[in-house]
Structure formats: C-alpha cells, structure tokens
Amino acid sequence: MPKTTVTTPQPPAAVVAADAHWSATLQRLHNRQPAQSTLRLWEDSALKEAFNEVERRAARTALLAEAHPDDDAKRAAADAAAADLADAVQAADRVSVTLRFRALPGPAFEDLVEEHPPTPAQAEKDPGIEWNPKTFPAALIAAASVDGITPEQAAEFMATWGTADRADLFRGALGPQTERRGDLGKG
Structure with a gap:
C-alpha cells in the first residue's frame, strides 16, 4: 500500500504578495466561532416588560449622555439607569431561564x-x-x-x-x- 502524504494547502503566492496579512486573516477565519443565540424564558410577562423598559431607559439615557458629554445631569441619569439595569439583570436571572443555542x-x-x-x-x-x-x-x-x-x-x-x-x-x-x-x- 502506498504511503499517503498529507500536505497543508498554502495560499497562492500572488495572494500573499497582495496581502501580507493573509496568514493572520486565515487564522481569524479558522478561529471563527459558530453563530449563537440566547433565549430568555420569563416566568411572568409583566416582569419581562418591566425589564425591557429598564433596558430601553438605560439605552436612551446612555445615548443622550454620549450626545451631550458636557451635561452632568444627563451623565448622572445615564449612570443611574445603568445601575438600575445591573440590578434588573440580577433580578431577571431569578425569574427567568436563559438557554443558549x-x-x-x-x-x-x-x-x-x-x-x-x-x-x-x-x-x-x-x-x-x-x-x-x-x-x-x-x-x-x-x-x-x-x-x-x-x-x-x-x-x-x-x-x-x-x-x-x-x-x-x-x-x-x-x-x-x-x-x-x-x-x-x-x-
């Protein structure tokens, strides 16, 4: 039986010459992680809606603070909303189940x-x-x-x-x- 030789394919020399970063690009392609989704199942839809409202408020106030970097009141509102969101995430973990696919x-x-x-x-x-x-x-x-x-x-x-x-x-x-x-x- 003839001996089988395994070779690692190399990119064409012209490609390497045109893009000196091909090896890094190829490595990134090999290291890509599969797509993933997260599903949070709530025990109560009212709790879900309350959590979503806290999330929306945190996002809105963060955008406003970013758009007005010199406005201390907007920064304080964003910080307070971010703290509320952190508390809501902890509470959500107690009243919901998260599944990953x-x-x-x-x-x-x-x-x-x-x-x-x-x-x-x-x-x-x-x-x-x-x-x-x-x-x-x-x-x-x-x-x-x-x-x-x-x-x-x-x-x-x-x-x-x-x-x-x-x-x-x-x-x-x-x-x-x-x-x-x-x-x-x-x-």
Whole structure:
C-alpha cells in the first residue's frame, strides 16, 4: 500500500504578495466561532416588560449622555439607569431561564433536516414544507443546545408548552442555523 502524504494547502503566492496579512486573516477565519443565540424564558410577562423598559431607559439615557458629554445631569441619569439595569439583570436571572443555542457544524443542519422529512400527508398539505414539524423542532433544539437539552427533554417541552413558548424555543434553536454574518460589499 502506498504511503499517503498529507500536505497543508498554502495560499497562492500572488495572494500573499497582495496581502501580507493573509496568514493572520486565515487564522481569524479558522478561529471563527459558530453563530449563537440566547433565549430568555420569563416566568411572568409583566416582569419581562418591566425589564425591557429598564433596558430601553438605560439605552436612551446612555445615548443622550454620549450626545451631550458636557451635561452632568444627563451623565448622572445615564449612570443611574445603568445601575438600575445591573440590578434588573440580577433580578431577571431569578425569574427567568436563559438557554443558549449554537449553529451546527458543517452539513449537520442539512443532515438533521433529511432525518426528519415531512410525511406524505404533510407534504401534500404544504408542498413547500422542508421538514416534519412534529419531529424536527425537538431534534434541532437538542442538537443546537449549548446547555445540554436532551432529545427527550426537547420533545417534552414541545409537547407540553404553550404555542408561543414552543415557537420561541424553536426559533432560538433555528436562528443560529440561518443567521447571516457575511456582508457582500459592492466591489
């Protein structure tokens, strides 16, 4: 049996000459982290709205303070709002659960879709359907979970939670799979 030689591909010399930083660029490409999403599930929607209002106020006052750097009152308001936000984040952690999801590597997402095709009845009802809506969401939630949600747990959540919470959970897992982080410039 002939000996197999593995070589590391090198960029073309012209590319290196044109961009002396190609090695650093290539290293950054190799070190890119997969897209990730965070889903915060609240025990009470009123608490969620109160938290969102504190977040909005902190953002507004920070922008105003930045736009008026010589205005001490605006800076004090921004500092107070930032302190309120820090307190709200700690309180939110006590009344909500945060789940994290990550983009699947390589063709794993497409493979998962292929493992959960729509049934003939589902495909007939919706000719554009890509996956089985009964089995795929739980499988994706488990596969994309950074926190270790098992397939059984994901299936349980999808079977027992309300419509909006199920949709949020599925969107949390689907988001990183479809997030576009590239920007095609004009030239």
